Amino acid sequence: MTVTTAPPVVAFALTEEQKLLVDMVRDVLKDRATSERVREVMLGDDGFDEVLWTELANLGLTGLTIPEQYGGAGSTFTELSLVFEELGRRLAPVPLLSSVVLGAEAVLAAGSDEQKGAILPGVAAGTTRLALAHLDPAGRLTADPGVRAVRDGDAWVLDGTAGFVVDGRTATHLVTAANGPDGLELFVVAGDTAGVERTDLEVLDLTRPMASIVYSGVRVQDADRLSGADAVAALHRALEAGVVAIACEQAGGTQETLRTTTAYARDRVQFGRSIGSFQAIKHRLAEMLVASESARSAAYHAARILAAGEREELAIAAPLAKSYCSEIYEQATGHGIQIFGGIGFTWEHDAHLYFKRAKSTKLLLGDPKHHRALLGQAIGL
Amino acid sequence: MATDERKLVDEQIEALFASHPPADTPEREFWGAQFDHGLAWVQHAEGFGGLGVSPRWQGEVDRRINEAGGSTRNRYLNVLGIGMGAGTIMAHGTDEHQQRFLRPMFACEEIWCQLFSEPGAGSDLAALATSAKQEGDTWIVNGQKVWTTLGHLAKWGLLVTRTDPDLPKHAGLTYFIVDMEADGVDVRPLYQITGEAEFNEVYFTDTPIPDDLRVGEVGQGWAVAMTTLMNERVAIGGSVSPRGSGSISLAVEAWEKLHGQDGDPVQRDQLLSYWAEAEAMRLTTLRAKEAAKQGTPGPEGSTAKLHWADLNKAITSFTMDLMGPEGMTYPGGYEFTRPDQTSNRGTSAHKAFLRSRANSIEGGTSEIMKNILGERVLGLPGEPRVDKNIPWREVPRS
Numbered sequence: 001m002t003v004t005t006a007p008p009v010v011a012f013a014l015t016e017e018q019k020l021l022v023d024m025v026r027d028v029l030k031d032r033a034t035s036e037r038v039r040e041v042m043l044g045d046d047g048f049d050e051v052l053w054t055e056l057a058n059l060g061l062t063g064l065t066i067p068e069q070y071g072g073a074g075s076t077f078t079e080l081s082l083v084f085e086e087l088g089r090r091l092a093p094v095p096l097l098s099s100v101v102l103g104a105e106a107v108l109a110a111g112s113d114e115q116k117g118a119i120l121p122g123v124a125a126g127t128t129r130l131a132l133a134h135l136d137p138a139g140r141l142t143a144d145p146g147v148r149a150v151r152d153g154d155a156w157v158l159d160g161t162a163g164f165v166v167d168g169r170t171a172t173h174l175v176t177a178a179n180g181p182d183g184l185e186l187f188v189v190a191g192d193t194a195g196v197e198r199t200d201l202e203v204l205d206l207t208r209p210m211a212s213i214v215y216s217g218v219r220v221q222d223a224d225r226l227s228g229a230d231a232v233a234a235l236h237r238a239l240e241a242g243v244v245a246i247a248c249e250q251a252g253g254t255q256e257t258l259r260t261t262t263a264y265a266r267d268r269v270q271f272g273r274s275i276g277s278f279q280a281i282k283h284r285l286a287e288m289l290v291a292s293e294s295a296r297s298a299a300y301h302a303a304r305i306l307a308a309g310e311r312e313e314l315a316i317a318a319p320l321a322k323s324y325c326s327e328i329y330e331q332a333t334g335h336g337i338q339i340f341g342g343i344g345f346t347w348e349h350d351a352h353l354y355f356k357r358a359k360s361t362k363l364l365l366g367d368p369k370h371h372r373a374l375l376g377q378a379i380g381l
Numbered sequence: 382m383a384t385d386e387r388k389l390v391d392e393q394i395e396a397l398f399a400s401h402p403p404a405d406t407p408e409r410e411f412w413g414a415q416f417d418h419g420l421a422w423v424q425h426a427e428g429f430g431g432l433g434v435s436p437r438w439q440g441e442v443d444r445r446i447n448e449a450g451g452s453t454r455n456r457y458l459n460v461l462g463i464g465m466g467a468g469t470i471m472a473h474g475t476d477e478h479q480q481r482f483l484r485p486m487f488a489c490e491e492i493w494c495q496l497f498s499e500p501g502a503g504s505d506l507a508a509l510a511t512s513a514k515q516e517g518d519t520w521i522v523n524g525q526k527v528w529t530t531l532g533h534l535a536k537w538g539l540l541v542t543r544t545d546p547d548l549p550k551h552a553g554l555t556y557f558i559v560d561m562e563a564d565g566v567d568v569r570p571l572y573q574i575t576g577e578a579e580f581n582e583v584y585f586t587d588t589p590i591p592d593d594l595r596v597g598e599v600g601q602g603w604a605v606a607m608t609t610l611m612n613e614r615v616a617i618g619g620s621v622s623p624r625g626s627g628s629i630s631l632a633v634e635a636w637e638k639l640h641g642q643d644g645d646p647v648q649r650d651q652l653l654s655y656w657a658e659a660e661a662m663r664l665t666t667l668r669a670k671e672a673a674k675q676g677t678p679g680p681e682g683s684t685a686k687l688h689w690a691d692l693n694k695a696i697t698s699f700t701m702d703l704m705g706p707e708g709m710t711y712p713g714g715y716e717f718t719r720p721d722q723t724s725n726r727g728t729s730a731h732k733a734f735l736r737s738r739a740n741s742i743e744g745g746t747s748e749i750m751k752n753i754l755g756e757r758v759l760g761l762p763g764e765p766r767v768d769k770n771i772p773w774r775e776v777p778r779s
């Protein structure tokens with residue numbers, strides 16, 4: 001162990017303003033992200049809930065973390081993390097992770113002032129929807145992504161395939177990682193550029209679409225190459241923020257699972273007793289509570305550390321949150337199905353939607369094993 | 382004794398193969414002949430699909446059929462009949478029932494379903510509310526059943542009803558065989574987390590059942606139902622597959638495809654740990670088979686059911702993790718179909734992962750299996766019961 005300094009302390013308590021934000025988001029989602037609506041979207045062709053998205057944009061939630069000079073609210077990631085926790089409770093199918101976190105953070109970190117000025121106001125307004133295309137076709141994060149960039153005079157030509165792009169089919173712009181002559185570059189490619197072919201993957205979690213994107217001789221201008229800073233470092237920042245956002249979403253989903261399952265255990269009677277009176281069920285729920293509380297703490301801590309810009313602690317907090325929350329969410333949703341019994345195994349019940357979201361987010365942007373390895377590096381183990 | 386039995390079984394296998402070459406005989410015809418040679422359920426009496434020998438020889442029979450290119454898939458195409466109905470009819474049915482139902486069941490000419498669970502009665506099966514009222518030689522059935530696997534294909538159903546609501550809950554039950562084509566039977570699909578509808582909800586509205594399709598005495602339905610459930614647990618957990626087959630083979634396949642020799646040592650160790658556990662469980666099942674007596678299996682059948690359910694869930698979930706990003710996909714997509722068999726077998730790693738979640742629910746939940754093992758095998762005291770000696774009418778229900 002080489003870590004000796006005490007970790008920075010950030011307060012968990014919400015400010016009055018943050019509480020109002022949570023209430024507002026809950027209100028919207030209560031009406032808009034009902035189970036019926038989520039199912040309608042997940043089985044439809046739109047790929048995301050445009051009505052809800054517009055409403056979130058009108059409330060300024062798509063611009064929360066975008067700096068004011070680029071048309072956003074300039075709030076911190078703490079505020080945004082609260083939104084993710086609420087979205088996670090309801091599995092709301094909107095591209096907040098792909099556009100406002102993965103895409104926008106990459107642009108913020110790698111773009112020039114001019115590029116940020118051109119792209120981010122649209123993101124803040126919700127009219128531009130970014131997706132980050134940075135994985136190879138098999139979904140691996142390697143030094144060599146699936147796409148290659150070759151210079152052609154003032155322009156670039158992109159060829160290759162990016163896999164597992166969250167919201168990739170419906171995004172207006174693809175922040176594309178490509179290997180150029182001088183290493184990794186990030187390009188902002190309009191989704192309708194000639195030579196871009198986007199196909200939805202058949203995904204486990206229908207509430208979060210992913211696409212495979214083939215680039216065949218796609219021409220982009222040099223002005224669309226993010227040129228403000230190093231692309232590798234920028235990508236790293238975007239992914240770190242993405243990981244924290246997912247952890248907050250997972251904490252929300254875990255709490256919701258615990259809530260609905262506990263309510264059922266109270267109401268469901270077998271053998272003349274509420275099933276929650278059986279210790280097999282009661283103890284399992286109590287264990288879920290303990291785990292859920294710790295998942296929340298890990299997620300909240302990571303969000304606040306990210307907000308505070310404590311880079312060194314974030315290297316610990318982010319992988320910790322992602323690995324821990326992933327495991328807990330998966331366990332909780334598995335217990336959820338079990339406690340609901342037969343009804344929990346049906347399509348019409350929501351338990352499977354959470355179960356699938358849990359498994360899918362566990363494997364998204366690095367599985368727990370990957371993140372524990374990062375944690376090990378960060379604490380010098 | 383054992384050598385006599387072996388000789389008898391061998392002779393019948395040879396005779397069957399001579400008259401009906403397994404690889405060249407149409408499936409149903411072969412299964413019918415298999416029944417006639419007493420090789421359907423070897424433990425049954427002669428003339429009822431058996432030879433009156435220890436059930437342990439069945440594994441040998443099935444292995445030989447498979448080796449000779451024949452099929453034993455009737456055992457899961459008609460799992461509720463062959464796995465559960467047959468044992469029940471042998472133990473409690475009349476001669477006419479046995480003559481009428483066993484052969485077409487084994488040959489898959491008639492598919493069976495199990496009409497036990499209700500919205501209000503799952504683990505607490507004895508709380509069920511579907512009523513049967515006697516009118517002369519006929520019973521009139523009203524009520525709703527749920528989670529009825531293969532109900533959409535079934536010709537016959539194993540049905541438990543309440544015939545006397547004023548008795549304590551276990552005492553007022555009566556068991557029937559119901560014709561799924563009779564009046565007032567309405568079978569509606571229920572879709573599962575895989576998208577498929579293996580199971581159904583079944584509504585009975587004034588459905589008539591002739592009294593000669595009653596199994597066991599009036600009021601003895603609980604004992605008959607127990608026989609079905611004991612057989613079910615053995616059918617679910619107790620089949621012995623070859624070493625390394627089943628869900629562990631999917632895990633090994635994923636490992637070899639994605640990682641090979643330079644895979645992560647921690648995952649490799651986890652994989653081997655599951656492999657060892659799967660093999661130990663398989664050997665336990667083999668050992669239990671060897672000791673099995675003729676007749677209805679006892680509560681120890683819950684051992685295999687419990688172990689298999691929890692291990693299968695763990696292995697299929699681990700397999701998704703092994704696949705990494707591919708574990709976020711569902712190849713083929715969700716298809717909202719009504720399949721002609723349950724997909725516990727022969728399926729992709731992805732579907733196996735989702736399907737396995739039912740293993741600890743179907744056929745009695747893992748919590749209930751633990752209660753059975755604790756109380757009936759280990760002899761621990763039961764939980765205090767609030768519902769035992771009062772009329773069913775007065776038991777609180779949700």
Ligand SMILES: Cc1cc2nc3c(=O)[nH]c(=O)nc-3n(C[C@H](O)[C@H](O)[C@H](O)COP(=O)(O)OP(=O)(O)OC[C@H]3O[C@@H](n4cnc5c(N)ncnc54)[C@H](O)[C@@H]3O)c2cc1C
Pocket residue numbers: 268270271275278279280281338339340341342343345461494495496497498500501502503504505527528529530531580739742743744745746747748749752
């Ligand atoms: C895929 C599938 C196929 C099925 N096929 C059939 C079929 O063909 N025919 C049929 O009749 N039924 C079938 N079933 C129904 C199955 O038998 C029931 O789902 C099961 O018995 C549980 O009942 P339930 O769903 O009502 O859950 P509940 O009994 O309500 O149980 C809910 C939770 O409470 C727990 N619980 C209940 N009582 C206790 C206790 N005393 N102590 C501790 N925990 C307790 C359970 O373990 C479970 O976790 C099927 C189910 C599935 C999932």
